[in-house]
Amino acid sequence: MPELMNHVDFRAALEEAIKGKSANKAPFSIAWASGKLSRPHLARWAENHYHYVGPFADYLAYIYARMPERYTEAKDFLLANMYEEEIGGDRHTDLLIRFAESCGTTRERVVDPDNMSPTTRGLQSWCYSVAMREDPIVAVAGLVVGLESQVPSIYRKQTPTLRDKYKFTDEEVEFFDLHIVSDEIHGERGYQIVLEHANTVELQQRCLKICEIGAQMRLLYTTALYWDYVAKDIPIEELEAIERKAA
Amino acid sequence: MPHVILHRGDKTFEGEVSENTNLVVKAGIRQFPFPNLRYGCGMGKCARCACRVVKGAEHLPEPNWKEKKQLGDERLNEGFRLVCQLWLFNDIELDQPTMPLLPLARTPVDALGRAITEDKTNGTSPATE
Numbered sequence: 005m006p007e008l009m010n011h012v013d014f015r016a017a018l019e020e021a022i023k024g025k026s027a028n029k030a031p032f033s034i035a036w037a038s039g040k041l042s043r044p045h046l047a048r049w050a051e052n053h054y055h056y057v058g059p060f061a062d063y064l065a066y067i068y069a070r071m072p073e074r075y076t077e078a079k080d081f082l083l084a085n086m087y088e089e090e091i092g093g094d095r096h097t098d099l100l101i102r103f104a105e106s107c108g109t110t111r112e113r114v115v116d117p118d119n120m121s122p123t124t125r126g127l128q129s130w131c132y133s134v135a136m137r138e139d140p141i142v143a144v145a146g147l148v149v150g151l152e153s154q155v156p157s158i159y160r161k162q163t164p165t166l167r168d169k170y171k172f173t174d175e176e177v178e179f180f181d182l183h184i185v186s187d188e189i190h191g192e193r194g195y196q197i198v199l200e201h202a203n204t205v206e207l208q209q210r211c212l213k214i215c216e217i218g219a220q221m222r223l224l225y226t227t228a229l230y231w232d233y234v235a236k237d238i239p240i241e242e243l244e245a246i247e248r249k250a251a
Numbered sequence: 252m253p254h255v256i257l258h259r260g261d262k263t264f265e266g267e268v269s270e271n272t273n274l275v276v277k278a279g280i281r282q283f284p285f286p287n288l289r290y291g292c293g294m295g296k297c298a299r300c301a302c303r304v305v306k307g308a309e310h311l312p313e314p315n316w317k318e319k320k321q322l323g324d325e326r327l328n329e330g331f332r333l334v335c336q337l338w339l340f341n342d343i344e345l346d347q348p349t350m351p352l353l354p355l356a357r358t359p360v361d362a363l364g365r366a367i368t369e370d371k372t373n374g375t376s377p378a379t380e
Contacts, residue, residue: 084279088292092291093293093294174316178294182293185273185275189280193279
């Protein structure tokens, strides 16, 4: 039987749960990291990614509305995250669209939901479902700790590649730069909420489970990007060889 | 553990942070130097977090493209840095001006402070801060 964990052990368990199914091993991620993708491939990524991260403030708003009133600090953190995503500086999705345009697509194509893959639609739906239906603390664990807090480490690896291998300019890849700071704040706020309020064995276990599921969903999404847009140009064997060489 | 000294106006605040700490991230989660470090967007745009480095500048990396764009040579030469762009590994002493610096390249904003993209301006002048 699992026991109630202290904050240190619970945080370590959350981090382990997230690591379990890292999207870094997905073929799309391997192709990205090795500089194999073309700008049209990256444009398709941006057209999909918009529909996953674009509604993030909406997801948070559902959680905010259902968060008990007495959890004042948690509510304030969620509100601050929403504000920063949308109007604290440049709107984050505008920077994603700037990157998309530098890959050769257009704002109209990016915002058109008909241009996302069914799997991306599934990930977006899962995010809405978690935000609307799960216990709000479990929802913060899934969406903020499980998904958003992972972004800084992912983009920290991807941003130099975009500059060095794909030859994007600093301004074109600003979307990735900003997330290194803002998502670090948002992710840490998420950890604080979950560590503070997941105060029963059952809640802690549900938080761990949803982090695992979130990592699986992100892996599913990233894997589908490869099969939907890249596989016809870069055979899987080529990427497996790169991965074997790196191991 | 880097030791941080922050001067603001006639007050001084001190604390220890872990290696590889960004002070804006810490302030964002209400840990030292919260609530005494002023910051804004956390993305190198608004320059509200700008501080003059009094001691410890030699341990910092060269200013990145956002710092060059928003602070310019003159203020960089005076020792100003955007704190949201710095990850600390060593002791540092900072002085934050009472009034925030204005960024050199300012994003047009509407009355609510929201960034206005080109296709939304309809030819109107951007609001000023």
